[in-house]
Amino acid sequence: MRLDQRLIAEMIQPGTRVLDIGSGDGALLDYLFRTRGCDAQGIEIDMQEVTRSVAHGLPVMHGDADHDLAHYPQHAFDYVVLQRTLQAVERPREVLRQMLRIGRHAIVSFPNFGHWQLRLKLLTSGRMPMTAVWNTPWYETPNIHPCTILDFLMLCREEGYVVEEWMAVDEDGERAPWRRSIRLANLFGEQALFLLRRRGG
Amino acid sequence: MDQTVPALLQHECVVFPEGLHLECGFHLAPVQVAYRTYGTLSAARDNAIVVCHALTGDQYLADTHPLTGKPGWWSRMVGPGLPIDTDRFFVICMNVLGGCMGSTGPRSPRSGGEGGSAEPWGTDFPPVTIRDMVRAQKLVVDRLGIRRLFAVVGGSMGGMQVLEWAATYPDMVFAAMPIATSPFHSAQNIAFNEVSRQAIFADPDWHGGRYWERDAVPARGLAVARMMAHITYLSEEALTRKFGRRVRRDPYGDNPLSLFGEMFEVESYLRHQGSSFVHRFDANSYLTITRAMDYFDLGTEHDGDLSRPFHGTRTRFCIVSFSSDWLFPTSQARMLARALNRAAANVSFVEIESDKGHDAFLLDEPDFDRTVRGFLSGAAEHARIG
Structure with missing residues (x-):
C-alpha cells in the first residue's frame, strides 16, 4: 500500500463504513478491513481491477465517481474516499457534493497543480508543464480538471465544507514538512490530502 | 425424431404433505422436492450453499445425470477444491417446483398419489412463480435444520431465485450471487x-x-x-x-x-x-x-421500487454479468446493482469479458471461476466460517 493510502487509513475511525471510489487493486479496502475492522466497499472503473479485487474477496463494484454516487442513499457511509482522481472526473464539484451527501466525511487526495516546478516550467518554456506527477501530454491526459491546493480550499469555502484535517505529501506519499502553511504547501506539496465534513454535519 | 418418454426415475426427495399455498391462491398439496447434496454439513450448520438451477437444469449439479449419463451441469464449478468447494461447503441443489426431475410439477399425479387416479396434472398444473419455487426450497432447508444459508448462488433463472431468496428471506441469506440474470424478465425474453x-x-x-x-x-x-x-x-x-x-x-x-x-x-x-x-x-x-420466468419482476412485487425489497438487508451481494450476454445484458445487471446501492447494500458487481453469450456461466471462464471462489472466500471470512 502506498504511504499516502496509509495516511488516509489513519484518518478513518476503526469499525466504520467506508466507500473507496477508484479502489484500484483494493489495497486500501483490504487494509481497512483487516487492520481497522471497517466495512469497506469499493467502486472501480477498470474492470480488470474489479475482477481482481472481487477474486480477492473484496466487495468492489464496477462504476465511476461521475455516474454511480447518485444511487446511494444519504449518509450510507461514514467515510467516502476519492484518491488521486478528483482532477480526472467530469464534474468535480458535483462529485464532492455527492461524496458529502452519501458520507458523513469525505477524504480527497489530488495532485497539486500549484507546485513550484509546474509554475516554473510554464513560465520558462511557455508550454504545458510535464513532471513526474503530471506526466501525460495535454492532448491525451485524463486530468481534465487540475487545481491547486488554494483552488480546492476556495471551493470548500464556497460549498460550506469544513476542513477537519489537511496535509501535503510528496509523490511517494511521504508527508511533506509544509503542513502548517497552506501557501508553502501550495508551492511545495505534490499531492494534497483533505478530510472534509459538511458544516453542521 | 425419437419420442422416448423420460423413464420414471427414483430421485432423492422430501415430501411435504401439508403442501404450499401458491401465490396464485391455489393450495398445492402434497409438495415433493427432489434434491441432491454435496459435501458435509458442519456441526454448526453454517456452511450450506443453495445452488439454484436454470430453466432446463435440475438438481444433478455435480454428479452424473441419470438420464443423459453426462456430468452434472455445473460439475466444473462445484466439487472438492473447485470454486464452490465441497470440501468446505455443504451444497444443496433442488429441482424447481414445476420441474420434471422429481419435484412436484405438471407430470406429477394430480391426486398426490393417494387414492384417486394417477392422472398427471398436465396443463391444469397451477401457475407457479419464482417465489413459489423459493418457498418450496425453503421447506427443504428448514427440514435440514439450517437456520441461515451461507450463500445462495445461481445463474439465469437460478439468479432470479437467488434474488427472490434474498428479498423474501433476508435474514437467512448471508451471501447472494445472482449470475447472468435480471431483476425482471424483459419483453424480449x-x-x-x-x-x-x-x-x-x-x-x-x-x-x-x-x-x-x-x-x-x-x-x-x-x-x-x-x-x-x-x-x-x-x-x-x-x-x-x-x-x-x-x-x-x-x-x-x-x-x-x-x-x-x-x-x-x-x-x-x-x-x-x-x-x-x-x-x-x-x-x-x-x-x-417459462411462464414463471415471465411473471418475474422483483420491482412490481414491491410497488415498482426495485430497491425496496433490499432495504436494511445485511446480505453480501455479488452480481456477475457477461459482456456478450444479450439475453440478460450487463445493463440489467447494472440496474440491479444500482437498486442495491439505493438500499445501501454491500455489493460487488463484475462484468466478465467473454464471447460465449449467456451460456458463459456454464462454461470455462477463468475470470468467472476466480470471481466465484474469491467472493465466497471473502464472505466466509466475514461470516467467520470454515
Whole structure:
C-alpha cells in the first residue's frame, strides 16, 4: 500500500463504513478491513481491477465517481474516499457534493497543480508543464480538471465544507514538512490530502 | 425424431404433505422436492450453499445425470477444491417446483398419489412463480435444520431465485450471487419464451397438453423450442467461432444433400441440441417454468421500487454479468446493482469479458471461476466460517 493510502487509513475511525471510489487493486479496502475492522466497499472503473479485487474477496463494484454516487442513499457511509482522481472526473464539484451527501466525511487526495516546478516550467518554456506527477501530454491526459491546493480550499469555502484535517505529501506519499502553511504547501506539496465534513454535519 | 418418454426415475426427495399455498391462491398439496447434496454439513450448520438451477437444469449439479449419463451441469464449478468447494461447503441443489426431475410439477399425479387416479396434472398444473419455487426450497432447508444459508448462488433463472431468496428471506441469506440474470424478465425474453411455447402448441402430438393419454410426446415442438432458445444462449461471435459457415460435407458434390437437409454445421448442432433435450424434459414443465420466468419482476412485487425489497438487508451481494450476454445484458445487471446501492447494500458487481453469450456461466471462464471462489472466500471470512 502506498504511504499516502496509509495516511488516509489513519484518518478513518476503526469499525466504520467506508466507500473507496477508484479502489484500484483494493489495497486500501483490504487494509481497512483487516487492520481497522471497517466495512469497506469499493467502486472501480477498470474492470480488470474489479475482477481482481472481487477474486480477492473484496466487495468492489464496477462504476465511476461521475455516474454511480447518485444511487446511494444519504449518509450510507461514514467515510467516502476519492484518491488521486478528483482532477480526472467530469464534474468535480458535483462529485464532492455527492461524496458529502452519501458520507458523513469525505477524504480527497489530488495532485497539486500549484507546485513550484509546474509554475516554473510554464513560465520558462511557455508550454504545458510535464513532471513526474503530471506526466501525460495535454492532448491525451485524463486530468481534465487540475487545481491547486488554494483552488480546492476556495471551493470548500464556497460549498460550506469544513476542513477537519489537511496535509501535503510528496509523490511517494511521504508527508511533506509544509503542513502548517497552506501557501508553502501550495508551492511545495505534490499531492494534497483533505478530510472534509459538511458544516453542521 | 425419437419420442422416448423420460423413464420414471427414483430421485432423492422430501415430501411435504401439508403442501404450499401458491401465490396464485391455489393450495398445492402434497409438495415433493427432489434434491441432491454435496459435501458435509458442519456441526454448526453454517456452511450450506443453495445452488439454484436454470430453466432446463435440475438438481444433478455435480454428479452424473441419470438420464443423459453426462456430468452434472455445473460439475466444473462445484466439487472438492473447485470454486464452490465441497470440501468446505455443504451444497444443496433442488429441482424447481414445476420441474420434471422429481419435484412436484405438471407430470406429477394430480391426486398426490393417494387414492384417486394417477392422472398427471398436465396443463391444469397451477401457475407457479419464482417465489413459489423459493418457498418450496425453503421447506427443504428448514427440514435440514439450517437456520441461515451461507450463500445462495445461481445463474439465469437460478439468479432470479437467488434474488427472490434474498428479498423474501433476508435474514437467512448471508451471501447472494445472482449470475447472468435480471431483476425482471424483459419483453424480449418473454417474446422468446412465447415463440418456444407456440412451437410446442403447434406440434400435432401436443394434443391440448394431454399427450400422455395418446402415448405421445410433442417432441418436435419441444425440440424447436429448445433450438430457438439455444440460439439466445449463445452469441454471434461464439456461433461464428464454433461453426462459421462451415458445411457438413460438400453439398454440391456427387452426393448432394437435399436443399433443407443439415447443410450447415450450425444446423446440425442445433438439431442435436433439440433432439437430445426432448429425452430429458417434459413439455408441460417447459411451459410452466417459462411462464414463471415471465411473471418475474422483483420491482412490481414491491410497488415498482426495485430497491425496496433490499432495504436494511445485511446480505453480501455479488452480481456477475457477461459482456456478450444479450439475453440478460450487463445493463440489467447494472440496474440491479444500482437498486442495491439505493438500499445501501454491500455489493460487488463484475462484468466478465467473454464471447460465449449467456451460456458463459456454464462454461470455462477463468475470470468467472476466480470471481466465484474469491467472493465466497471473502464472505466466509466475514461470516467467520470454515
